[in-house]
Amino acid sequence: MNAWLIMIVVMVLSLIVQSMLTSRFRKYSGVPCDLTGAEVAEKMLRDHGIRDVRVCSIGGMLTDHYDPSRKVINLSQDVYSSRTVAAAAVAAHETGHAIQHAESYGPLRLRSAMVPAVNVANNLVTVVLIVGILILELTPALLYAGIALFGMTTLFSFITLPVEIDASSRAVQWLEASRITSSDTTPMAADALKWAAYTYVIAALGSLATLFYYIGLARRG
Secondary structure, eight states: OOHHHHHHHHHHHHHHHHHHHHHHHHHHTTSBOSSOHHHHHHHHHHHTTOOSOEEEEESSSSOOEEETTTTEEEEEHHHHHOOBHHHHHHHHHHHHHHHHHHTTOHHHHHHHHHHHHHHHHHHHHHHHHHHHHHTTTTOSHHHHHHHHHHHHHHHHHHHHHHHHHHHHHHHHHHHHHTTSSOTTTHHHHHHHHHHHHHHHHHHHHHHHHHHHHHHHHHHHO
């Protein structure tokens, strides 16, 4: 199977996963929970003895993320104020990242250390690859430089996987142990976070397929 075919397969899978993720969150946003997303995050932080992390509301849909540089859990408005299983799952997942940070979780430390270099790579990689392809017949050096930059972003996407999976695992376990979710609703929270994790898996595979394509191009050149 060549790189182009792999990329097409990955694109189709990405669309399917994104559709399933959206439908799951829509479905579980109709299942009530006793606490808002913000209250879930604050309680999870307290239960883990973390006092120096703030919980804030931001705009957008599914824009939720943890900012380790500012120690802030940013929750989208719907998640922040909603009392639903979907909101609880998202809030607990992002709080899981804050707990990883507090515990110096290895993969998160490695991912955070790579962020500056990956940001530089993201800013340069497109231009370097395009110019490298254009002058490939003259010299392959620039294309190989672009491949190295793209390889860094691919590595970053794979390092992200254990970070996201671990945060979801922490979230589901704590939601059940704290009885915020029940035997009926815990599987719902786990299902929502499972589909969210799949988006990272697909992104990593897509990045790897693209990397192989550029490597093949350089070799043929």
